[in-house]
Amino acid sequence: MSVINFEFRNEVLKHNASLSYCYQCSTCSGGCPVALITEGKYNPRKIIEEAILGLQEKLVNEQDPNPWLCSTCQKCVELCPQKVELTEIFTLIKNQCFEKGKFPEAFSAQGQAVLEFGIAIPYSKAIISRREKLGLPSINTAPVEEIQTLLKETKFDKNITRGGD
Amino acid sequence: MSYDLFLGCVIPARLPYLEASARKVFEKLGIILKDVDGFSCCPDPTGIELIDHKTWLALGARNLSLCNNNGGVISFCSGCVETLKGVNYFINKDITVKKEVNKYLQKVGKVYEGNTAVKHFAEVLYENLDKVKETVEKPLEGFKVAVHYGCHYLRPSEIIEWDDPFEPVTVDEIVEALGAESVDYDLKLECCGNPLDKSDKDLSLQMIDNKLDAIQKAGANCVVVVCPACYQQYEFNQRELNKKNGTEYNLPIFYLSELVALAFGFKPQELGLNFHRVRPNALFENVGFKV
Numbered sequence: 001m002s003v004i005n006f007e008f009r010n011e012v013l014k015h016n017a018s019l020s021y022c023y024q025c026s027t028c029s030g031g032c033p034v035a036l037i038t039e040g041k042y043n044p045r046k047i048i049e050e051a052i053l054g055l056q057e058k059l060v061n062e063q064d065p066n067p068w069l070c071s072t073c074q075k076c077v078e079l080c081p082q083k084v085e086l087t088e089i090f091t092l093i094k095n096q097c098f099e100k101g102k103f104p105e106a107f108s109a110q111g112q113a114v115l116e117f118g119i120a121i122p123y124s125k126a127i128i129s130r131r132e133k134l135g136l137p138s139i140n141t142a143p144v145e146e147i148q149t150l151l152k153e154t155k156f157d158k159n160i161t162r163g164g165d
Numbered sequence: 166m167s168y169d170l171f172l173g174c175v176i177p178a179r180l181p182y183l184e185a186s187a188r189k190v191f192e193k194l195g196i197i198l199k200d201v202d203g204f205s206c207c208p209d210p211t212g213i214e215l216i217d218h219k220t221w222l223a224l225g226a227r228n229l230s231l232c233n234n235n236g237g238v239i240s241f242c243s244g245c246v247e248t249l250k251g252v253n254y255f256i257n258k259d260i261t262v263k264k265e266v267n268k269y270l271q272k273v274g275k276v277y278e279g280n281t282a283v284k285h286f287a288e289v290l291y292e293n294l295d296k297v298k299e300t301v302e303k304p305l306e307g308f309k310v311a312v313h314y315g316c317h318y319l320r321p322s323e324i325i326e327w328d329d330p331f332e333p334v335t336v337d338e339i340v341e342a343l344g345a346e347s348v349d350y351d352l353k354l355e356c357c358g359n360p361l362d363k364s365d366k367d368l369s370l371q372m373i374d375n376k377l378d379a380i381q382k383a384g385a386n387c388v389v390v391v392c393p394a395c396y397q398q399y400e401f402n403q404r405e406l407n408k409k410n411g412t413e414y415n416l417p418i419f420y421l422s423e424l425v426a427l428a429f430g431f432k433p434q435e436l437g438l439n440f441h442r443v444r445p446n447a448l449f450e451n452v453g454f455k456v
Contacts, residue, residue, distance in 0.1 A: 033356050037371050068364040071372070072211050073356035074320035078330045087321070091218055098216035106363035110212045114224075118205040120212070121178040131177070134185040134437050139177055142205035142227075146273045150227065153269050156220040 002055050009054030016089050021082040022048050028076035028086055034069050042069040044076050044086055051089055060096050067093050068104055101162050111160040118147040167197035168239035168284065169232040171249065174206050175393040176241050182437025183393065187241045187286055187422035189436070193429050194296055196289065198239060204228050207240075207248040210317065211360035211394070214248070222262065223269040225252035230270060230277040237282030239289055241422065243392035247317040247325065249283040254324045285318060287391045287421055288327055291335040297342050302430035304344025307452025310424070311385035311416075312336045312347050313376070313399070315392040316356050336421060340389060343428040350383035352376055359398035373398050374406050377414050386448055387417045389424055396420060400442050417445035432456060 013019055028044040029035045035042050043065050050059050058064055067090050076086045097103050113120050119141050131138070151157045176184050191198050205224050208214065214221040225248050232238045240246050256263045256279040267276055290297055314333050322330040331354060337347040358372025377399070380388060390396045396418060403414040418441070426436050433456050438445060449456055 033372065034361070034368065037368060037375075066364075068215075069361065069368065071316075071356045071358060071360050072215070073316040074330075075316075075356075077321045091215055094215045095218055103216055104364045107212060107216050110209060111216065114206045114208060114213065119178065120174040120206040120209060123178050127178055127181060130437075130440075131181045134181055136177075136181055136185060136188070137200060139172065139200075140202040142203050146227075147205050147224065149273050150223050150269055151220060153272050154217065154220040154223055156217050159217065 002053075002058055004054045005056040006054055008056035009052070012051050012089060012092055015092050016085055018083060018085045019048065019051055019089055022052060022084045023082060024049060025081065027079050027081060028084075031075045031079045033073060033075070034071050038069070042066065044070070044090075047090065047093070048084065048086060051093065056096075059093050060100060060102065063097065063102065067097065099159055101159075108160060111156070115148065115151055115157055115160055116144070118142040118144045166195075166236060167199060167234060168236045168289070169201050169234040170198040171201070171204060171207070171228065171232075171238050171240040171245055173240060173242045173245040174209075175244075175397070180393055180396065182440045183396065183420045183422065184241065186420060186426040186431070186436045189431055190290075190422050190425045190429065191286075193300060194293060196293070199234060201231055203231050207242075207245040210244055210247045210251060212363070214251075219265070219269075221248065222252055222255060222266050225249060226256065226266045226277040227270060227273065227275055229253070229281045229283075230275045232281045237284060239284045239286055241286045241393075243285060243315055243317040244394060246283060246285040249281075250326070251324050253279050253281070253283065285327065285391070287318065287336055287339065290339055290421070290425065294338065294342055297339065297425065301343055301428045303428055303454070305424065305428050305454065306344055307386075307454065308343075308345035308424075308448075309348045309384060309386045310340050310345045310419075311350050311380040311383065311388045312340060312353070313357065313388055313390045313395055314354065315390060315395040318391050336389065336391060339421065340424065343424055345424065348383050348385040350385065351379040353379075357395045357398040359394040362398075369398070370402060370406060370409070373402050374410065374412070377403065377406070377412070377416065380416065381414065385416070386451070387419055387445065389419050389421050391421045403443060415443060415447075417441065417443050417448050419445070427454075
């Protein structure tokens, strides 16, 4: 059974008031490339509807529709006649999923790399030598301790270490 | 003219040959790109931003706080550009966001006011289109190019503020300035599917399959991209799709900077074109492009 969570609804609205402009016309889903190839299984309109209704359980725990199937192409945002900031609202929902440890494992790998190295892809020996051969300069990336201090402040370190689904 | 150069992660640490071509092109145009020490991951607008928006803002603002060039900062990657433009957008839109971000930055002795201009390298090429035209030594005759803009080069338009989100022209015009032909195709403005790789590999493959099919049907003999995520999606999946579905994709994928560099007279060897999975040699032969 779907339970309305007013606190959740208000939280989304507080972060992004554009949610309340939605009149469920479905222009977003009509233009969504993922809705097209999943024959509506992924459905941005439905995610917005559930957010308006405050169905946190469905959105964050059951993930129905699955918010991680958004390809972030941003067509819905451009097409929306009501200027609802759909992808910003999806980000808010996915951030909540992350805090509860319910996110695809692949995001974990990228986050762990940033926590460990300050960059998403550390420089391998092979790449360093390829860079030299191509005449490219060596790169001095961020001091890792500085990045880790920031990630501790935002509590990213804890949430990412706990891992995803 | 000079810019601070933000390289990001994917290009310098995985696809350095794309960086080589871009650096050569800007050097030839007399536009100075200044390397800056101390950048972290931008972070990825299809990765870190989706799981933790405040971390994305904090790291992005820290990166921007390191830039001090009056011309602003330039990147070869659409993802990095979207992040850096996005951080500016959110910081300048809401004073409470700016305060929160600076509260984090204070812990590492930094401050960011939201004033660094951010540009995609294709923006700068387009702004110097006349100079690009003048510098062409070997027009790309016979190149029938399918331009793939990618999503984050254009949208959200409120953040990117460049070209038209649904009827873009900039990359087409650059390609034509090189003497190549830009071939129109079905699904031109659609997503390559790369971000879905993290959550559903099959859907991601289906999206790139649809694009490649449309491009092939339109009679293009190569594709040009301006984003390393799109580049990998097109380059790395053709063989896999051929194995899986019996398709016969064999389309060379060029970074815009590579096409410009070829037209400027640089040799494939010095651009590292040999690192491409789909080698462009057959294309060069077919169109009579002497390398």
